[in-house]
Amino acid sequence: MDLVENYREELRFARKPLGRSLLVLLLLALAVLPWWCPSGWLARASMVCLLAIGVIGQNLLIGYSGLISFGQAGFLAIGAYAFGHLRIAGVPFPVALLAAGVAAGLAGYLVGFPSLRLKGPYLAIATLGFGTATYQIFANVEWLSGGRAGLSIPPLQPPFGIARDTWVYLLYYVIFLVFTGAAYNLVSSYVGRALVAVRDSDIAAESMGVNLSRTKLLAFFISSFYTGVSGALMAQYLGHLEPQAFNISESMNFFVAVIVGGLASIEGSIFGAAFVVLVPALLGSLRWAVPVLFGTAILSVLIFEPLGLAGMWLKTRLYFRLWPFR
Amino acid sequence: MGEALLEVRDLTLRFGGITALGGVSLSIAPGETLAVIGPNGSGKTSLFNCVTGLYKPTSGSITLGGESLLGLSPDRVTARGVARTFQNLRLFLHMTVLDNLMLGRHLHFRKNILAAAMRVRDEEVRHRAKVEEIIEFLDLEAWRDSRVAGCAYGVQKRVEIGRALATEPRLLLLDEPVSGLTAEEKEEVSYWIHEIRGRFGVTVLLVEHDLRVASRLAQRMVVMDRGLKLTEGTPEEVQRHPGVIRAYLGDQ
Ligand SMILES: Nc1ncnc2c1ncn2[C@@H]1O[C@H](COP(=O)(O)OP(=O)(O)OP(=O)(O)O)[C@@H](O)[C@H]1O
Ligand SMILES: [Mg+2]
Numbered sequence: 001m002d003l004v005e006n007y008r009e010e011l012r013f014a015r016k017p018l019g020r021s022l023l024v025l026l027l028l029a030l031a032v033l034p035w036w037c038p039s040g041w042l043a044r045a046s047m048v049c050l051l052a053i054g055v056i057g058q059n060l061l062i063g064y065s066g067l068i069s070f071g072q073a074g075f076l077a078i079g080a081y082a083f084g085h086l087r088i089a090g091v092p093f094p095v096a097l098l099a100a101g102v103a104a105g106l107a108g109y110l111v112g113f114p115s116l117r118l119k120g121p122y123l124a125i126a127t128l129g130f131g132t133a134t135y136q137i138f139a140n141v142e143w144l145s146g147g148r149a150g151l152s153i154p155p156l157q158p159p160f161g162i163a164r165d166t167w168v169y170l171l172y173y174v175i176f177l178v179f180t181g182a183a184y185n186l187v188s189s190y191v192g193r194a195l196v197a198v199r200d201s202d203i204a205a206e207s208m209g210v211n212l213s214r215t216k217l218l219a220f221f222i223s224s225f226y227t228g229v230s231g232a233l234m235a236q237y238l239g240h241l242e243p244q245a246f247n248i249s250e251s252m253n254f255f256v257a258v259i260v261g262g263l264a265s266i267e268g269s270i271f272g273a274a275f276v277v278l279v280p281a282l283l284g285s286l287r288w289a290v291p292v293l294f295g296t297a298i299l300s301v302l303i304f305e306p307l308g309l310a311g312m313w314l315k316t317r318l319y320f321r322l323w324p325f326r
Numbered sequence: 327m328g329e330a331l332l333e334v335r336d337l338t339l340r341f342g343g344i345t346a347l348g349g350v351s352l353s354i355a356p357g358e359t360l361a362v363i364g365p366n367g368s369g370k371t372s373l374f375n376c377v378t379g380l381y382k383p384t385s386g387s388i389t390l391g392g393e394s395l396l397g398l399s400p401d402r403v404t405a406r407g408v409a410r411t412f413q414n415l416r417l418f419l420h421m422t423v424l425d426n427l428m429l430g431r432h433l434h435f436r437k438n439i440l441a442a443a444m445r446v447r448d449e450e451v452r453h454r455a456k457v458e459e460i461i462e463f464l465d466l467e468a469w470r471d472s473r474v475a476g477c478a479y480g481v482q483k484r485v486e487i488g489r490a491l492a493t494e495p496r497l498l499l500l501d502e503p504v505s506g507l508t509a510e511e512k513e514e515v516s517y518w519i520h521e522i523r524g525r526f527g528v529t530v531l532l533v534e535h536d537l538r539v540a541s542r543l544a545q546r547m548v549v550m551d552r553g554l555k556l557t558e559g560t561p562e563e564v565q566r567h568p569g570v571i572r573a574y575l576g577d578q
Binding site: 007011013185189190196197199200204205210218264 | 378380399400401404405409410412416417418419420421425428429430432433435437439442443444445447449450451454455489490493
C-alpha cells in the first residue's frame with residue numbers, strides 16, 4: 001500500500017536529499033577532525049562530545065518533559081565514580097560505561113519520585129538538595145572517593161599505534177553519535193510524544209491514557225542515564241577523579257548549555273555543549289569573565305531568542321529554504 | 327437497567343463547604359446520546375471529572391459496563407473506554423495536529439523503548455492509518471502538520487474531539503463542544519457529533535448550554551441545578567418542566 005509507504009517515508013531521519021548530503025559531509029569532516037584541526041583543540045572536541053551527551057540528557061528532562069533538575073552534577077558524579085571503580089576493578093570500557101549509565105539512571109529513577117508530587121520551584125529545590133548531598137557524600141566517604149589521593153583511572157590503550165588523543169576523540173565521537181541518534185529516535189517516537197504531552201498539559205495527557213508517574217520516572221531515568229554516561233566519559237577523559245569536579249557549578253554548566261542551546265532541541269543541546277566548552281577556551285586569559293558571560297548569555301537568550309541557538313539555526317534554515325523569495 | 331453502559335448512582339462531591347454534586351444518579355444505554363444541561367455552576371463539569379477520575383467523589387458509585395470506575399487514575403479510566411473533551415480546551419499546544427491525535431493512540435501502542443530508540447516505526451505506521459481516518463472524518467487534512475497553538479479556535483475544538491475519538495472509546499464525554507463557535511461551525515460540529523454515533527459506534531454523554539443543539543442531538547436529557555438532578559426525559563418533556571423554565575428564564 002503506497003499510503004503506508006508514505007507514512008514510513010515521513011518518519012525517516014533527514015528526509016530531504018540536500019539535507020542528508022550536507023549532514024553526511026559534516027559527519028565525515030568531524031570524523032577526520034584529528035587530521036585537520038589545530039593541536040590543542042582536539043581535546044576540546046572530545047570534551048564537547050562527552051558533554052553533549054549529558055546536555056541532551058538534561059534537555060530531555062527540562063526541555064521535553066518540563067521537569068526541572070538542578071542536581072545534574074550528582075548524576076554525573078555517580079556515573080563517573082561507578083565507572084572509575086569498575087575500571088579499576090578491571091571491567092572493560094564498554095561494560096563499565098553502560099553500568100555507569102544504569103547506576104545514574106537508577107539514582108534518577110529514585111530522585112524522580114518527588115517529581116510525582118512537586119512542581120516547578122519545589123522540584124528545583126529538591127533536585128538541588130540531591131546534587132549537594134551527593135557531592136557531600138563523595139567528598140566525605142573515603143572508600144568511595146579514594147580519599148585524599150583521589151581515584152586514578154587506567155588510561156585507554158589505543159590500538160594500531162594511533163596517538164592517544166586521536167583515539168579518545170574517535171571513540172568519543174562514535175559514542176556521541178550513537179547517543180545522539182538514539183535521542184533523536186526517542187523524541188520522535190511515542191516516548192517523546194508522551195513526554196511533551198505531559199509537559200504541555202498533564203491533565204490532558206493522563207485523560208488521554210498516558211500514565212503520569214511512569215512517564216515522569218522514565219524521563220528521569222533516561223535523562224540521568226545520559227548524564228551518567230557523560231560522567232563516565234568525563235572520568236576517563238580526566239584520568240583522575242576528585243569530588244570537586246562535581247559541585248554545583250557543574251550543574252549550572254548543564255543548565256546554561258540547555259538554555260543557550262535551546263530548550264527541547266537535540267541540535268540545541270549540541271550547540272549548548274560546544275558553547276560552554278569553547279567559549280571559555282576562546283577567552284583564554286580572560287577566563288575570569290566566564291560566569292559573567294554565561295549569565296549574560298542566559299539573559300539575552302531569554303529576552304531575545306527563547307529558542308536559543310537552535311532557534312537561530314531554525315530561522316537560518318527557513319531563510320535559505322525560502323531563498324531567493326524570502 | 328442491567329444493560330446500561332454507564333451507571334452513576336447517588337454521586338456526591340464536596341469541596342469544603344461547597345456541594346458541587348449532591349447525590350446525582352443517571353444512566354446511559356449503549357448507543358444512546360444523553361445531554362446534561364443546566365445553568366452555570368450546576369455541577370456538569372464536576373460530574374465529568376468524577377467519571378474520568380480527575381475528581382474523587384465523596385460518595386456514590388460509577389460503573390462502566392458493570393465494572394466500577396471509582397479509584398482508578400484517569401489513564402486507567404481511559405483504558406477502560408472513556409474519553410473526553412474539555413470545556414476550556416486542553417490541547418498539547420506545541421505539538422502538531424497529527425501528533426495530538428497520535429497521542430490519543432498512546433494507550434494502544436505496543437511499547438518497546440529499545441525499538442523506539444533504534445527507530446523501529448511499525449507501530450507508528452499502524453496507528454497512523456487509524457488517525458488518518460479521523461483526520462478525514464473531521465476535515466482536518468489542511469491542518470495536519472500545523473502546530474495546534476497556531477490553529478483557529480474552531481479547529482482546536484475539532485482536534486480535541488478527534489484526539490478523544492483516537493482512543494477508541496466506548497463512551498465519549500463532550501463538555502460544551504459547540505460553545506464559542508460561530509453559527510456555521512455549530513452546525514458542522516452538531517453534524518459530526520451525530521455522525522460519530524453511527525460511524526464509530528460510540529455512546530455520547532454531552533454537556534451543552536445551548537438547549538436547541540442539545541435537544542437536536544440527544545434522545546434524552548438530564549437537567550441539573552445546583553448540584554442536583556432537577557429532572558430527566560425526552561427533550562420535549564424536559565422543556566415543558568416548570569423547573570427548567572424557571573432555571574433557564576428566571577422567576578418571570
Ligand atoms: N476544583 C474545585 N475546587 C473547588 N470548587 C470547585 C472545583 N471544581 C468545581 N467547583 C465548584 O463546583 C460547582 C460546580 O462547578 P462545575 O464546574 O461542575 O459547574 P458547571 O455546571 O460545569 O458550570 P459551567 O456551566 O459554568 O461550566 C461550582 O460551584 C464550582 O465553583
Ligand atoms: Mg462546566
